[in-house]
Amino acid sequence: MLISEKQALTERVGMLVQKYGNSRSALIPILQDIQYNFKYVSDFEQQEVARLLDIHPVEVYSVVSFYSFLSPNIRGKYIVRLCQTISCELSGKEKVAKAIERELGIKFGETTKDKKFTLEYTNCMGMCDQSPAMMINEKVYANLTPEKAVQILKEVK
Amino acid sequence: MEDKNKNRVPLGQKPHIVEKPKDPSGIGGTITVEINEKKVTVPMGTTILEACRENQIHIPTLCYHDDLCFAGVCRLCVVEVEGMATLAAACAFPITAPIKIKTSSPKVRRARKHVIDLLLSEHYGECYSCIRNNNCELQSLAKEYGVTDYTFGHIEKKRYEIDDSSFSIIRDLDKCVLCKRCVRTCIDLQEVGVLEAIGRGHETHIGTFLDKPLADVICINCGQCINRCPTGALHEKEISNEIWEAIDDPTKHVVIQTAPSPRAAIGEEFGLEPGHSMTFKMNTALKRIGFDAVFDTNFTADLTIIEEGTELLMRLYKALVNKDESVKLPQFTSCSPGWVKYLEHFYPEYVEHLSSAKSPQQMFGALLKTYYAKKLKLDPSKIVSCAVMPCSAKKFECNRPEMNDSGYQDVDYGLTTRELAKMIKEAGIHLPEMPDSHFDNPFGDASGAGLIFGATGGVMEAAIRSVIEFITGDKAEEIFEGMNVMPVRGFDGIKYAEIKIDHVGPVPDLIKHLVPNWDWVKGATLKVAVAHGTANAKKVMDDIRAGGKFSQCHFIEFMACPGGCLGGGGQPIPTNEEIRKKRAQAIYAEDAGLELRKSHENPSIIQTYKEFLTDGPCGHIAHKLLHTHYTVRGKYIA
Structure with missing residues (x-):
């Protein structure tokens, strides 16, 4: 990483620490902010957060690895989360999953080469009555069929 | 500093220690609970586990450890508390009400068995x-x-x-x-x-x-x-196989040095209570295993004191007489490889404060493949130098790339106390039955000052015994009762002491070429501190960084492990404060029983300076072989 890039990151993390405070309880809001804006928390940012909160980098990594909405690895601009819990499973999630995989050309847990899409499973989102359901970033799509799912992805693209 | 501490660890996870109050009503009173239908009175806030332990009721534990804050994650210590729907973890349940506890009901026994399963x-x-x-x-x-x-x-x-x-x-x-x-x-x-x-x-x-x-x-x-x-x-990382190979190779001359702490603890591996010193039995066992020579690391501990003490005096001389502002004070000890690496990572701007003197292990390594090889007319490439240490970091230290001043890797293998115990057992030897035997020459003598390196405060005490005699010319035993420097002993996390120098004597011959006289320290107060465990080291370092009391010190001893080397990462398992105290007692008792208790009076040391390190402490030869440099590492993980 270039020194200027590192400085920019340090500055940004510093601003977040100013915004949310430097107590341990500020850790998750800071990480969520970074995740929201940059789609992942880089190892350098994790260490900077640790330094400014006076905790150890591994503690930050422990939190990042615990929550599925925080990611230590680079992810796509759009994160597609398909529900895998029982109602969606029973109403045809498997077919939707196959269609999405074929459309994006990646498997679950992977990110497209152009860093546009990341595909993963999620557990119940409370959309059981309109199953199967998926989320793209913060937006929920329900009553999916394979065709509808592909159509939605095409629109997003 | 306190606030920051609270910030680091949630209060609920702070080590839970109930001070036994003289008058329990002073801290919120006592409370009577029923454990297995027996009435028991305990101070408010005592955990169920502690209450049971005090009343000889055994509760199994796994995640609980005396040295650590409680976690309550393994659920093995579960007990039944009347009125509660689920079982409670005894280690994490403070008693605040007159509850009724069952520690061995069928429900509890089944739960524990299931947890283990x-x-x-x-x-x-x-x-x-x-x-x-x-x-x-x-x-x-x-x-x-x-x-x-x-x-x-x-x-x-x-x-x-x-x-x-x-x-x-x-x-x-x-x-x-x-x-x-x-x-x-x-x-x-x-x-x-x-x-x-x-x-x-x-x-x-x-x-x-x-x-x-x-x-x-x-x-x-x-x-x-x-x-x-x-x-x-x-x-x-086990290396006993390599050592067996070297021993079995007749062309190799395999020597071993033994640090002060393993001998105070190795008995535990053979079923003895903590606190038995096995020094001379261990020597016999090592020779029977097949080592060609057995040496005492205390000898180079004495050498460390001379080198490090001289370095300290030189730093003080430069700072006080020459007014040299580039001199770094306080000087830090460098015997603990864990501490050295800690400083290199977390306080890299302070590496120049570390004494450049190597640790006793590395000094011995350098001497064995030069002085000893020359003296016995051995080929240094055929010498395999091993070291029994209470320490896992010594394995890292002997593999540091700069540690090859003899022309070869100075120390080939660092062995922990546990590994040595295993080797002794493998050789079919029951250590407690061994007869006594002495260390080998030419490094046969070692002082009690070297021995107490094993306990926290030991390096400081050893240095004080020598430095105070160097400066005042008085005998250390006249200044400190029984030659015991009590302010630096004990298991307090951070210890601080001041020694007033009200009169000075002549400069001893050994360092006469370095300082002309002592007039410049007359009336001065030598300030020293001791910290053990890197958490305590961190407190001292933060204080130094903030310009507090410890930045005014002249000499600070740091040990990475709680209790010093005797609580090291290579020592027998288990460990707790009680065990560490017993090991310390064994070390101090052995020191008190010795004739020779000051590093500079060690005849082997005097001879070494006469024969080999001819230009004296901190001279050219000493600098080449006995001193080192450090690496600025920093905290960033690439």
Whole structure:
């Protein structure tokens, strides 16, 4: 990483620490902010957060690895989360999953080469009555069929 | 500093220590509870586990450790509390009401058995091929609760790669039971912060930052996690096979040096109570194993005192007389390789404060392949130099690239107390039955000052005994009763002492060429401090950085491990403060019984300076062989 890039990151993390405070309880809001804006928390940012909160980098990594909405690895601009819990499973999630995989050309847990899409499973989102359901970033799509799912992805693209 | 501390660890996770009050009503009164239908009165806030222990009721524990804050994660210590729907973890349940407790009801026994069974279902491997066989808490619990079959199955496949990247510590996560003792050791006790629980649910494992190998993260190799691991998930990198090979090779001259702490603890590996000194029995055992010569690291500990003490006096002379502002004070000790690496990582701007003198282990290594080889007309390339240390970080230290001033790797193998005990057992020797024998010449003599290096405050005490005699010309025993420098002894995390120098004597011959007289220290006060455990070192370093009391000190002893070397990461398992105190007693008692108790009076040291290190302490030869430099490492993990 270039020194200027590192400085920019340090500055940004510093601003977040100013915004949310430097107590341990500020850790998750800071990480969520970074995740929201940059789609992942880089190892350098994790260490900077640790330094400014006076905790150890591994503690930050422990939190990042615990929550599925925080990611230590680079992810796509759009994160597609398909529900895998029982109602969606029973109403045809498997077919939707196959269609999405074929459309994006990646498997679950992977990110497209152009860093546009990341595909993963999620557990119940409370959309059981309109199953199967998926989320793209913060937006929920329900009553999916394979065709509808592909159509939605095409629109997003 | 206090506030920051609270910030670091949530208050609920602070080590839970109930001070036994003289008058219990002073701290919120006492409370009477019923344990197994027996009425017991305890101070308010005592945990169920403590109340039971005080009343001789055994409760099994796994994640609980005397040195650590409680976690309440293993659920083995569950007990039945009347009126509660679920079982309660005794270690994490403070008594605040007159409750009724059952510690061994059928419900409790079944729950505990199930907990053990569940732990075993994820615990890969067989006991007989495990390094911790017969000294494993999980194994003992399985026996205690009569686990005869795997009720919930038993994992048949390895799930994790063994991480053997480090010179010192091996992590075998397949044996891990997620008690998080290592996490609490690393983060709370040592404040190094290498290990944490990574992931969630059944994928949780103990890992490092970004799951990197241990060698690539900021690990100081202190090995405290090994001492507290209840299973075989953490252990030192074994090198006994290489040593056996060297011993069996007739062309090799295999020598071994033994540090002061292993001899105070190795008896524990042979079933003795802590606190038995095995110095001379160990010598016999080592010779019977086949080592060609057995030396005492205390000899180079004495040498360290002369070199490090001279260096300190030189620094003071330069700062006070020459008014040289580039002189770094306070001077820090450099005997503890864990501490040295800690400083290189966390306070890299202070590496120049470290004494350039090598640790006793490395000094010995350098002397063995030069002075000793010359004296006995040996080929240094045929000398295999081993060291028994209470320490896992010594394995890292002897592999530091700069440690080859003799022209060869100065120390070839660092061996822990546990590994040596294993080798002695393998050789068919029962250590307590051995006759006594002395160390070999030409380094046969060592002083009590070198011996007490093993306990926290020991290096400081040894240095004070010599430096005070150098300066005042008085005998140390006239200044300190029984030659015991009490202010630097004991297990307080940070100790501080001041010694007033009200008169001075003549400069001793050994360092006459370095200082003309002592007039410049007359009336001065020598300020010293001692810290053990890197968490305490951190407090002292933060104080120095903030320009506090410790920045005014002249000399500070730091040891990476709680209790000093005797609580080192290579010492027998288990460890707790009581055991460490007994080991310290053994060391101090042996010192008190010695004739020779001051480093500079050691005849072997005097002879070495006469024959080999001819230009004196901190001279050219000494600098080449006995001094080193440090690496600025920093905290960033690439």
